[in-house]
Amino acid sequence: MSTVLVVNAGSSSIKYQLLDPDTREVSAKGLLERIGQAGGELTHRVGEETTTRRGEYDDHGEGLQAVLDVFEEVGPSLSEAGIVAVGHRVVQGGKAIDGPRLVDDALETEIDRLASLAPLHNPPNLAAIRVARELMPQVPHVAVFDTAFFHDLPDHSATYAIDAATAEQYAIRRYGFHGTSHKYVSAQVAERLGRDDLRTIVLHLGNGASASAVVGGVPVDTSMGMTPLEGLVMGTRSGDLDPAILFHLHRVAGLDVDALDTLLNKKSGLLGMCGSNDMRDVTKAADAGEADAALALAVYTYRLRRYVGAYAAAMGGLDAVAFTAGVGENSPRVRWDSLAGLEFLGIRLDEARNAAGDGVISADDSAVTVLVVPTDEELEIARQAAGFARPSGG
Structure with missing residues (x-):
């Protein structure tokens, strides 16, 4: 089985899932909440079995390490799961990014630069990417952007009626979000209706x-x-x-x-x-x-x-x-x-x-x-x- 570890990092949480994209089989999934706060809790599910860990997770680095640890403690072992890639959700991809991107240092810099457009989302997305690349350097890390599906909106839909020079200077346009969901669901509708x-x-x-x-x-x-x-x-x-x-x-x-x-x-x-x-x-x-x-x-x-x-x-x-x-x-x-x-x-x-x-x-x-x-x-x-x-x- 070839699996992908999907990581979705929020401002104080990490949601994750280990699955086979071909068979749709989910080997494990979980949620770590309250990163950087008191009363952190990690819930890890494998089939019908649920494991809960409570502790203090100061940052996304400690949080992601806790996620990897629980995989090794209760399974399935990531080292034996046949992971072919790690997919990271990133909210804001800006005007230039129109699809998934292989993460490298240059892409990390770009995600950081775009944080001004998504200050609550891009920083934790990036923090998880950096930690995951350090802890799992042997597999490709891929950033999938919420905005990418809407990258090619018609100009008359994407453009706000404000001073054009100001809009250009400060990257003001309609980017759209939840793009991964809209892409998936619209494709499902087309498939079901033939x-x-x-x-x-x-x-x-x-x-x-x-x-x-x-x-x-x-x-x-x-x-x-x-x-x-x-x-x-x-x-x-x-x-x-x-x-x-x-x-x-x-x-x-x-x-x-x-x-x-x-x-x-x-x-x-x-x-x-x-x-x-x-x-x-x-x-x-x-x-x-x-x-x-x-x-x-x-x-x-x-x-x-x-x-x-x-x-x-x-x-x-x-x-x-x-x-x-x-x-x-x-x-x-x-x-x-x-x-x-x-x-x-x-x-x-x-x-x-x-x-x-x-x-x-x-x-x-x-x-x-x-x-x-x-x-x-x-x-x-x-x-x-x-x-x-x-x-x-x-």
Whole structure:
């Protein structure tokens, strides 16, 4: 078996998976949380067996070493796993990077340079890469970028209407994010429907949420912009809003840049509107008659509905809509409410199928096929990383 170790490093966490990209067999997976904080916890799963380790992990170096140690302690042994590559998720690849890249010192420098565009994401991504290269120098390390799928967005979609010289100097454009998920899910839709000319909307709805418009496998628009803040309502992020709100809050409320950043990224979205960023709690509260939760749910699904309509117009029609990620895969209420009233586009959900939430959930006479497609970003990263595997004996 030829396996790939996928590493997804967040600001205080490392998510990982050991899998075969050809058979999709997952040998092990896990999550290390609270790096640099008290009460760190590592959860490692092999089949039905779960191993938990608790300790203090000062940085990503110690964290990744702990991950490698647990593989050797409880298995499967990485030295015997036939690893052909290590795939690393990197959020921001900038304007130049249009696909996966073999990691070398020059690429590390570029990821570091791009940190100003993704200050919460690229630094921990890079930290994990550097440690992994040091601890596992015998295999290729491959960076897979969230932004790469959207690299070739049409200029009219990627360009913001601000002073062109300023935009060029400071690399201001629409980059898009969750690209690995949008790539994987749109390809799955095409495979399931047996067509390569589809006009598809992918709705990646987790704590972070994004939409994409994909024509024949090529993205033509996406909701996240220069940063992951733009677009849909999210768990703690505001999504679209009038930028003058920031000027107003600065002048009237005295909020500085850091306070505004915290407000829009960490204290807005569902959390800001009703006190919870968990859609299960929001839906339950809305059903119980809590007005703020009902409004939050309505705002959330209205924004989705608006993007579906806009993207159908942008693509000149619509063949498929795919829901994915935590909320998209598990909330029949969100799926139903976000597509309600769009019958004029040819969308008709089947109530029973939507409640079951598996595969096609549209009615037989729906002109647009609506699906629930579980995303698998780790598999997509593993597939892209495996393309850089050294030949046997190399």
